[in-house]
Amino acid sequence: MSGYDALVVGAGYAGAVAARRLAEDGGKRVLVLERRPHVGGNAYDCPDDAGVLIHKYGPHIFHTNDRRVFDYLSRFTKWRRYQHCVIANLPRDNPEAVPAGKKTDGRFFFPVPFNLDSMKAAFGEKEGQRLGRKLLDAYPAQSQVTILELRQNPDAEIAAIADYVYEHVFVHYTMKQWGQTPEEIDPATTARVPVRLSNDPRYFMDAYQGMPLEGYTPLFKAMLDHPNITVELGRDARERLEPADGVIKLDGELFHGPVIYTGQADELFGFRFGPLPYRTLDFGFETLPVDCFQARGTVNYTVDEPYTRITEFKHLTGQVLPGVTTIMKEYSRSYTGMDGEIPYYAVINPENNALYAEYKAMADRYPNLHLLGRLAEYKYYNMDAITAKALELTDRFI
Ligand code: FAD
Ligand code: UDP
Numbered sequence: 001m002s003g004y005d006a007l008v009v010g011a012g013y014a015g016a017v018a019a020r021r022l023a024e025d026g027g028k029r030v031l032v033l034e035r036r037p038h039v040g041g042n043a044y045d046c047p048d049d050a051g052v053l054i055h056k057y058g059p060h061i062f063h064t065n066d067r068r069v070f071d072y073l074s075r076f077t078k079w080r081r082y083q084h085c086v087i088a089n090l091p092r093d094n095p096e097a098v099p100a101g102k103k104t105d106g107r108f109f110f111p112v113p114f115n116l117d118s119m120k121a122a123f124g125e126k127e128g129q130r131l132g133r134k135l136l137d138a139y140p141a142q143s144q145v146t147i148l149e150l151r152q153n154p155d156a157e158i159a160a161i162a163d164y165v166y167e168h169v170f171v172h173y174t175m176k177q178w179g180q181t182p183e184e185i186d187p188a189t190t191a192r193v194p195v196r197l198s199n200d201p202r203y204f205m206d207a208y209q210g211m212p213l214e215g216y217t218p219l220f221k222a223m224l225d226h227p228n229i230t231v232e233l234g235r236d237a238r239e240r241l242e243p244a245d246g247v248i249k250l251d252g253e254l255f256h257g258p259v260i261y262t263g264q265a266d267e268l269f270g271f272r273f274g275p276l277p278y279r280t281l282d283f284g285f286e287t288l289p290v291d292c293f294q295a296r297g298t299v300n301y302t303v304d305e306p307y308t309r310i311t312e313f314k315h316l317t318g319q320v321l322p323g324v325t326t327i328m329k330e331y332s333r334s335y336t337g338m339d340g341e342i343p344y345y346a347v348i349n350p351e352n353n354a355l356y357a358e359y360k361a362m363a364d365r366y367p368n369l370h371l372l373g374r375l376a377e378y379k380y381y382n383m384d385a386i387t388a389k390a391l392e393l394t395d396r397f398i
Pocket of ligand 1: 009010011012013014015033034035036040041042043057058059060061062063235236237238262263264281344345372373374375381382383384386
């Protein structure tokens with residue numbers, strides 16, 4: 001016998017929260033298998049060679065309206081107050097139009113999500129104000145509207161604003177990120193970044209926002225630090241786990257306890273219905289001999305450049321480290337499944353959802369198998385949403 005009551009595959013949010021709950025509140029002896037050499041999944045952070053705390057798999061900012069999630073995670077970390085602000089960096093349509101005497105490299109900036117201040121940066125103070133009032137006549141103050149909804153507005157002037165935002169914020173960035181236009185991707189994706197009828201420059205509006213004070217990795221280490229939890233790093237579950245004919249074997253023996261699987265559903269079943277499409281990212285890290293590289297934590301290149309955005313970690317973490325900073329550029333492309341590639345984003349559309357449903361139906365034939373997480377459920381979960389899902393799932397065992 002394995003000596004374990006529950007098995008968890010993956011030590012990201014889904015796996016770590018599930019393991020802790022099963023161990024602590026369910027009294028189960030839990031084995032966690034993680035194929036990377038560290039815990040934390042895509043939220044993992046670590047110091048780089050220059051001592052700058054970086055997010056190895058892309059910038060992660062915690063935000064939630066879910067009190068239960070915030071309270072649960074707060075058991076394992078203190079928080080640094082941080083409100084993420086993003087600006088777009090883009091070329092001027094008409095560099096000649098810059099007022100005389102104002103030196104410029106032909107580029108300008110505005111807050112993203114596009115808001116009433118962005119309007120002034122884009123159209124000039126007076127015209128921007130007038131157009132802002134126009135929008136406020138059409139939509140309630142402080143509200144937000146998605147770009148796809150805004151483009152449906154029948155008013156010619158509002159339609160022109162929508163076209164501007166579409167062209168200068170969404171279409172090129174979305175093409176870089178997804179290889180498709182905003183109309184072709186799941187509308188919920190661009191709805192994450194609506195147009196705002198306010199001057200609020202924050203990327204997220206949630207009640208609880210911040211960064212784990214010591215970083216994400218210590219949060220995960222604390223969560224997994226429990227006498228009932230054994231974590232094996234550098235262990236691919238496929239070497240140990242065998243699902244066949246409705247039963248699961250661990251190291252060749254039948255395993256009857258709950259198996260919480262947070263990896264890819266297609267991989268678990270040998271890609272038998274075909275691979276699920278994903279987008280992967282290449283990260284370009286650069287360490288520079290300056291205190292500060294850019295004005296905000298993240299700057300989106302919404303029109304040009306091959307990368308989507310640059311993040312400078314010191315803004316996020318608040319780390320004080322004079323004379324050095326590390327930035328990261330994100331380049332998106334199709335996931336091919338080659339060794340070392342990581343599937344970061346499910347490509348959500350009806351066809352891929354139908355393919356996923358085949359894997360889910362297969363998983364449902366295993367009574368003790370539970371697919372949980374951004375990969376296993378083929379969903380676009382934020383950290384708080386998957387934490388909530390892990391809490392809900394494990395409620396059943398407690
Ligand atoms: P993961 O973190 O992917 O964890 C799954 C784990 O399972 C991985 O560690 C993997 O190695 C392991 N695994 C897979 N297969 C196997 C196997 N066969 N054997 C053993 N182990 C296996 N969310 C936010 O809330 N705020 C943000 O600012 C934010 N920024 C993001 C930026 C980027 C670039 C990306 C990609 C995501 C971002 N997210 C953000 C989302 C966040 O990363 C996810 O919500 C979270 O990581 C999901 O946790 P998970 O456990 O489902 O998946
Ligand atoms: N998006 C865009 N321009 C931007 C920011 C976002 O077109 O400046 C679109 C793009 O399609 C992106 C989606 O909105 O994939 C969601 O953006 P978010 O920042 O939430 O993406 P994530 O941080 O999850 O990569």
